[in-house]
Amino acid sequence: MYGNATWNHTTFNNGSYIPFVYQVHLPGIDRQGRNFLIDLEVDPMKYPSPYGGNTLNGRFTFYDQPNTLSWFETDLELNDKVTWGNITESVVDNTGHIDRQYFPLYASIFSPTGQQVSHMWHQIN
Known part of the structure; x- marks a missing residue:
C-alpha cells in the first residue's frame, strides 16, 4: 500500500483549526511485503512542553542547526484504526507522546543526500 503520509490539523465544521489535534495517515509496507495503514486522530491532553523546560525554552542545536525548536x-x-495485511482493528488508547522539531533550515540539509523536503519532524511514541 503506497501513498502519501499525511499529518494534518483537525478542523471544526467551519474550517478553523482545533489546536493541537491531528489526523495522521501513514500507509506503508512491512519487511514481509504486507500492506499496513495507520489512520489516527491524535489529541494530546496536555499543552506542548518545550525541550529543556525553562532552561532551554525548547531551543538547542540539532543536526548542526542552532535554534532548532523542540517540544513534546x-x-x-488515539482514536481510529490500524490495518495490517487483511486485519483491521479499532484503536482507542490514551498513551504516548509526540516529539516535534522545527528546523531553521531543511531538516536533512547536512545529510549525505542533502534532501531538502521539510522543516518539521514529528514522531509519535
Missing part, C-alpha cells in the same frame, strides 16, 4: 505533546488520546 503528551498524554495522547
Whole structure:
C-alpha cells in the first residue's frame, strides 16, 4: 500500500483549526511485503512542553542547526484504526507522546543526500 503520509490539523465544521489535534495517515509496507495503514486522530491532553523546560525554552542545536525548536505533546488520546495485511482493528488508547522539531533550515540539509523536503519532524511514541 503506497501513498502519501499525511499529518494534518483537525478542523471544526467551519474550517478553523482545533489546536493541537491531528489526523495522521501513514500507509506503508512491512519487511514481509504486507500492506499496513495507520489512520489516527491524535489529541494530546496536555499543552506542548518545550525541550529543556525553562532552561532551554525548547531551543538547542540539532543536526548542526542552532535554534532548532523542540517540544513534546503528551498524554495522547488515539482514536481510529490500524490495518495490517487483511486485519483491521479499532484503536482507542490514551498513551504516548509526540516529539516535534522545527528546523531553521531543511531538516536533512547536512545529510549525505542533502534532501531538502521539510522543516518539521514529528514522531509519535
